[in-house]
Amino acid sequence: MGPTFVRYLLAPLAFSLSLSVSVATTAFAQDAPKQADPQPGDEPLLPPEEPKPEPKPEPAPTEKAPAEKKPAQPAETDKQAEAASAAHVGDPAAESHHPNLGDRPMRGTLALTVGPLSFLPILLVQAQALPYVGDDSFTLQGDAADSEGFRLRRGRLGLEVRLSDQGRGRVSVELGSREDGSARIQDAWLAYVGFPYLQAWGGAMRVPFSRSQMAGSGDQSLTERPLAVRAMSPGQQVGVVARGDVADRAFIYDLGVFNGFERFDQFYAGYRQNHAPLGNRFEGLAYVARLATEPLGPLSRTIADETHQSPRFGVGANYFYSDGAARGIHTFGGDALLHAEGFHFLAEAIYSVVSPKSDPEAPTATVAEVKSLGIVAEAGYMILRDLLGVSARFEYIDPSSAVDDEGDNWLVGGGPTVMFFEGMVRITAEYTHREEMFGLSLENDAVILQAQLVVP
Numbered sequence: 001m002g003p004t005f006v007r008y009l010l011a012p013l014a015f016s017l018s019l020s021v022s023v024a025t026t027a028f029a030q031d032a033p034k035q036a037d038p039q040p041g042d043e044p045l046l047p048p049e050e051p052k053p054e055p056k057p058e059p060a061p062t063e064k065a066p067a068e069k070k071p072a073q074p075a076e077t078d079k080q081a082e083a084a085s086a087a088h089v090g091d092p093a094a095e096s097h098h099p100n101l102g103d104r105p106m107r108g109t110l111a112l113t114v115g116p117l118s119f120l121p122i123l124l125v126q127a128q129a130l131p132y133v134g135d136d137s138f139t140l141q142g143d144a145a146d147s148e149g150f151r152l153r154r155g156r157l158g159l160e161v162r163l164s165d166q167g168r169g170r171v172s173v174e175l176g177s178r179e180d181g182s183a184r185i186q187d188a189w190l191a192y193v194g195f196p197y198l199q200a201w202g203g204a205m206r207v208p209f210s211r212s213q214m215a216g217s218g219d220q221s222l223t224e225r226p227l228a229v230r231a232m233s234p235g236q237q238v239g240v241v242a243r244g245d246v247a248d249r250a251f252i253y254d255l256g257v258f259n260g261f262e263r264f265d266q267f268y269a270g271y272r273q274n275h276a277p278l279g280n281r282f283e284g285l286a287y288v289a290r291l292a293t294e295p296l297g298p299l300s301r302t303i304a305d306e307t308h309q310s311p312r313f314g315v316g317a318n319y320f321y322s323d324g325a326a327r328g329i330h331t332f333g334g335d336a337l338l339h340a341e342g343f344h345f346l347a348e349a350i351y352s353v354v355s356p357k358s359d360p361e362a363p364t365a366t367v368a369e370v371k372s373l374g375i376v377a378e379a380g381y382m383i384l385r386d387l388l389g390v391s392a393r394f395e396y397i398d399p400s401s402a403v404d405d406e407g408d409n410w411l412v413g414g415g416p417t418v419m420f421f422e423g424m425v426r427i428t429a430e431y432t433h434r435e436e437m438f439g440l441s442l443e444n445d446a447v448i449l450q451a452q453l454v455v456p
Contacts, residue, residue, distance in 0.1 A: 103300055103307045104386075104422040107456040122158035122172045122187075123455040124218050127151075134443035142227045142268035144432070144446040153450070154217060156186055166194045185275045186236065197244040204275045207234045207261075208241060208254035208290045209318045211335040212303065212348060212376070218454030221304040221344070221380050221391040223430050227411060228374025228397050231270045232331065232350045234261040234320065237286070238276045252292040252316075260284040261322040261329060263354070265365045267372070267399040267407065284323040292316030303346055303378070305339035306423055308385045313338040326364035327356045342382040342389075350374045371401045380414075386423055390416045406439040426452050 112119045128151040130144060137143035145151055158172020172186040189203030206214060212225045213233040224230070239258030245251065260283025262272045274283075296312035315336045322329040331352040338345045352372040356364060373396075380391030392414030399407040413432035419425065430448045435441065 103309075106422045107424065110456055116164040118162040120160040120162070121455055122156065122160055122170065123453065124154055124156035124216075125453045126153040126155075126217070126223075127451050128153050128223070129449040130446060131449070132445070132447040134445045136442035137444040137446060140266050140269050141444070142231060143434070143444050144224075144448050153223075156217075158187060167191065168193055184273070188275070195244070197246050199243050200240070201243065202240040204236060204238045205241070207237050207239075207258060207286075207288055207320070208243065208256060209233055209288055209320055209331070210333055210348065210350065211314070211316055211337055212346070215301065215303055216454070218452060219302040221302075221346075221378065221389075221417070222393060222413065222415065223428050223448050223450045226348070226374075226376040226378070226393065226395055227268065227409075228350060228376055228395050229348065231268050231397070231399075232352055232372060232374050233333075234258075234271045234286070234322075236273045236275070237261060238274075238280075239286070239288075241288075249294040249298045252290075252294070254288070254290040254318075256288040258286045258288065260286050260324045261320070262324065263329070284325060286320055286322040288318070288320040290316060290318035299337060299339055302423070303337070303344065304380050304382055304389055304391060304417075305342050305344040306382050306386055306389065306419070308342045308382060309339040311338075311340040325357070325361035327354055327360070327366050329354050342385065344378075344380050344382075344391075346376065346378040348374075348376040368402075370399075373398045373401065386419060388416065388418055390414065404438040406436040406442065408437040410435050410437060424454055424456075426454075428452070 110121060128144070130148050130151065133143070133145050133148050137146055139146055155175040156172055157175060158170060160168065160170040162168050168191045170187045170189055172188075173183050174186045175183050185204055187203075187205060189201055189205040191199060191201040193199045208214060210229050210233040212220070212229045213235065215225075217225070237258040239256050241254055241256035243252075243254040245253075259274065259276050259280040262274060262283045264270060264272065292314060293316075294312065294314040297310075299312060299314050300307055300309055313336065316334065318333045320329075320331050329352065331350065333348065333350040335346070335348040350373070352370075354366055354370045354372070356366045356368065375396045376393065377395075378391060378393040380389060382389035393412070395409075395411040397407075397409045397411075411432060411434045413430055415428060415430040417426055417428045419427075428448075428450045430450070432446050432448070434444045
């Protein structure tokens with residue numbers, strides 16, 4: 001009974017145990033959390049296939065598909081922006097708006113632009129030390145000084161205003177460089193420059209005669225302009241000028257009418273710089289014409305090739321007649337300037353005829369016709385661009401062809417120049433030997449050390 005009873009008892013227990021396990025498994029499956037949906041980046045076992053795009057129909061052979069316009073590239077957009085801003089001072093592309101500053105952008109950054117107006121400071125200071133001056137030197141004869149010492153050669157201050165690319169105006173004064181220490185007007189002019197081929201200028205300005213004279217006092221290769229130019233060129237005067245250039249200065253012209261030019265009695269003292277505060281009084285009118293060409297491109301504004309330009313040259317011819325109350329003055333001139341990778345060569349010739357009036361309306365020391373001649377030749381090389389250069393100059397001057405005396409001179413001089421900040425600061429050392437061709441030989445050589453600040 002015992003084994004049989006155990007066998008019958010185990011059968012229901014096994015059935016009950018299997019039923020309990022089945023029920024527990026089902027309940028566990030129902031209580032388990034659901035699996036999360038696949039996220040981006042999960043790799044499915046079998047990714048779905050993407051539908052293939054339908055092929056585009058090919059155009060008919062006789063028809064051409066229209067060309068699609070390409071959008072402007074960033075480089076092209078940048079170039080357009082640069083061209084649009086070309087009117088800013090100092091921009092190389094704006095050289096016509098601000099002449100001769102394109103090769104020296106630092107100078108152009110000195111301008112202050114407010115809307116269409118640009119304000120450019122004008123500053124020139126030249127201080128000289130003269131450690132040696134010959135005993136016979138005399139400033140009224142064109143010498144650097146009467147004796148050794150120091151000299152404030154120029155102190156100039158002013159402002160130039162530019163109205164977009166249409167108008168310009170300048171006012172500047174010379175401070176304390178005259179014998180009496182008084183100030184005088186240097187520039188006071190207005191100009192319309194809207195068209196390069198036709199511009200109108202009026203006021204107290206530099207007379208368009210002689211290349212060395214038209215270059216600024218701070219843009220010379222040595223401490224001064226050639227003596228022949230200072231003695232025979234009229235310098236500054238009040239008047240009006242029509243000027244222009246064609247084909248990027250391949251042809252340049254200046255036509256002007258000014259108050260008459262008045263000479264000092266001493267030949268080497270040159271012309272008076274009269275800015276007519278009381279109007280034109282005794283010297284009548286003067287008529288000026290200049291024609292020039294720079295066929296290989298514009299020359300820089302300095303006489304020396306300080307910026308190492310590619311080879312280019314300029315040639316000019318000029319004439320003026322001054323119909324004064326006591327004498328008439330006819331003066332002819334020609335000049336040539338070459339720049340080539342730091343080398344420069346300048347040649348000038350000026351010929352003047354001064355005739356007294358038969359019925360003078362003002363006192364004069366001229367009682368007979370006087371013919372004068374001046375010749376200049378100069379060469380130099382800028383060893384280091386905008387840093388170090390050297391120049392040499394020769395001059396021949398005959399104040400009166402009818403008389404052979406101590407006034408007939410030849411001069412030779414030269415020296416090195418060191419400059420900084422694109423030539424705005426420079427130091428020049430110059431030695432000048434002056435020789436009288438007839439009569440007594442005077443001791444009028446000089447050694448000049450000059451420090452200069454010029455803006456722009």
